Amino acid sequence: MGKQFLGKGVVPIFGWTEGVQVEDRALGQLRNVARMPFIHHHVAVMPDVHWGMGATIGSVIPTVGAIIPAAVGVDIGCGMMAVKTGVRAVDLPDNLHAIRSDIENAVPHGRTDNGGPNDRGAWSEAPERAANMLSSADSGPSMRTRLEAIVAKHPGISRAAARIGIHVGTLGTGNHFIELCLDENQVVWVMLHSGSRGIGNKIGTYFIERAKQDMQRWFINLPDVDLAYIPEGSTLFDDYVDALHWAQEFAQANRDFMMRSVLAVLGRHFPGKLGHVDEVAVNCHHNYVAKEQHFGKSVWLTRKGAVRAREGDMGIIPGSMGTRSYIVKGKGNVESFCSCSHGAGRAMSRREAIRKISLAEHEAATDGVECKKDASVLDESPAAYKPIEAVMAAQTDLVEIVYELKQLVCVKG
Template identity: 80%
Template sequence: MQFLGKSTVPIQGWTEGVPVEEKALQQLRNVASLPFIHKHVAVMPDVHWGMGATVGSVIPTVGAIIPAAVGVDIGCGMMAVRTGIQAEDLPDNLHAIRSDIEAAIPHGRTDNGGANDRGAWGAPSPDADWVFSTKLMDRLQVIVAKHPGIARAAERAPFHIGTLGTGNHFIEFCLDEAGAVWVMLHSGSRGIGNKIGTYFIERAKAEMRRWFINLPDADLAYIPEGSELFDDYVEALHWAQEFAQANREVMMRSVLGVLERHFPGKLGNVDEVAVNCHHNYVAKENHYGKNVWLTRKGAVRARKGDMGIIPGSMGARSFIVRGKGCDESFHSCSHGAGRVMSRGEAVKRISLEDHAKATAGVECRKDEGVLDESPAAYKPIDAVMAAQKDLVEIVHELRQVICVKG
């Protein structure tokens, strides 16, 4: 653990051997200066600057939540399952499997997210009834009745369940150290989570203006506990986190359906080793003798025994891990490798040839549209894992053979 500075409270980091940019450190200092931070701010080795708050940070608060620290991809996270398929079962050419996955799960975004968006279903998802039979839709309507500003996004929610999204969201097939095939995917709460996030971020900023509260960064606008707005935000936040988890479960069912067609009878018991974990969310937890609102912004819960997923970049290894329950990290670990280049910088600096070399052996897109996700845009995953050896132990090491990017 490294001491990275102090404002009102210390900033403690697991960053030895990995770069930490100055603008990310300034963001962390701004967060640590707030009067309701409990004990310290914890920094994961994949830390980098992010919209609202630093990605790879763990923020314990008492009496308030910062909506922009949670962000707009509420409940974003990972799911992974181990199948009974073995490396020797895979064909030499994996393109057909990748194409079938891309056909089975809407991904990307067109038409400004409108009716012709290729990243949504053209009609309510085939799995919408299954998901919303859990009363998710009834609860969403209660939220919309109080906050009509999210109504349009709420109408689109049934069209988004079971869809991947854009950016760094992905679906991968990986092989573990024993040659078993894993399915791993990364996504969140889609358009409705984005709208809930942006809506309450603006409401929080309006409250700061109303009470003449000056902050070191306007994105640190907070909602105080005990207010009606706080209760409404927590209600919507928890709804979006549940939606995100359900979204991953629906996608996983679709991917496994593709695999069943390609490898009939070989899936095995996929529930035996399965992990579904958030890495952008808020939970009420007890740390250092205090009940706190713990915001994990690009971090995974890693209590002693907790299973988690830490993906590398395209072409890099990924890891299934078990938490060690480190108190100082608020029982957390990194959520991935962490960017070292902005998306714009990556497109300018990484060539198609560089990308092809870095993803050799992986069935994936090799075109300009994914240069911002190429391995060189991220920190070396080995360095990230070494920096957090006190936080998690590695259970399985995975290498990608297929990658579908949003």
């Protein structure tokens, strides 16, 4: 399927949305973005598109001379990682609860105590390898040193920066997850979804607020206050890009840390069977900014809930916790800015899902998956998401499917 015309501002909006739901308020957000004077060529919309805070999730926004911090969002560098193991279906026990429990014990997840000292989603005492990772300086300043330089210019993020040692290697909340899956060949995969944790959130909210303050100071009227931007050439822009890149790197390292923790659990459950786990390992962002060349210009490309899909790029498109997920290879479709969807996309808000989905419906939808079956995950139940099959059908000219995965175990943040 190909692109569809979804509307126009200063530039047109093209979507790969045939056969999937696109809500009116998401279209309204997209049209507001397309009205901004620094958008280059067009806005691309992925089939998992839905309304989001700041900007539409499932959108690809090329800008020249400015970045909109709220379009990037507060989960900077959020993305996916997947590893193919040597464990096979025949190796699995009939009951997977012990494996789920051990994964939950190995990776802090969720949030309690208002994020305070007893927060179950953070380390009570940071592991030694977390400190080593943050302090490593093999090829330039360490991550900790670089963050200290950012904090020196912007002390408003200092409190969150002080917690990176107990946040690295932790999952977070909401739709972040760790899963064990089976592919078509009955091989077990580990897949996880997370971002830059508290520090990424603080960097995002801090620079969004700074951008809004500048818009007020310069008397700039916007179609939506969340489209406040930072112009290139300013000191604030340089600082924001520096902080963005740091948070994106931290998010990727965070996923790698968690993956090692999960693989250690599997190594204890299946001694000698993990195999060469680097055979297929994908670690890709889907909430980030990159400098790329598109339609004759060097642009700041914001992928807000979208995965880079240049020709040959490996990516991950997860379904909901009771359906299927896909390892894909990009086709390099230039009209999508070489992008694809980052998942199934929400069909209901979290509040609506909690109100409409019953526990019985959730249990039926996650039958065969070792996961929570209580009210705490109703907002993540499969019915809250678009059908992943329809989302994949809408982007056949963006990616090809390499592996199809079925969930066995799901740990939700």
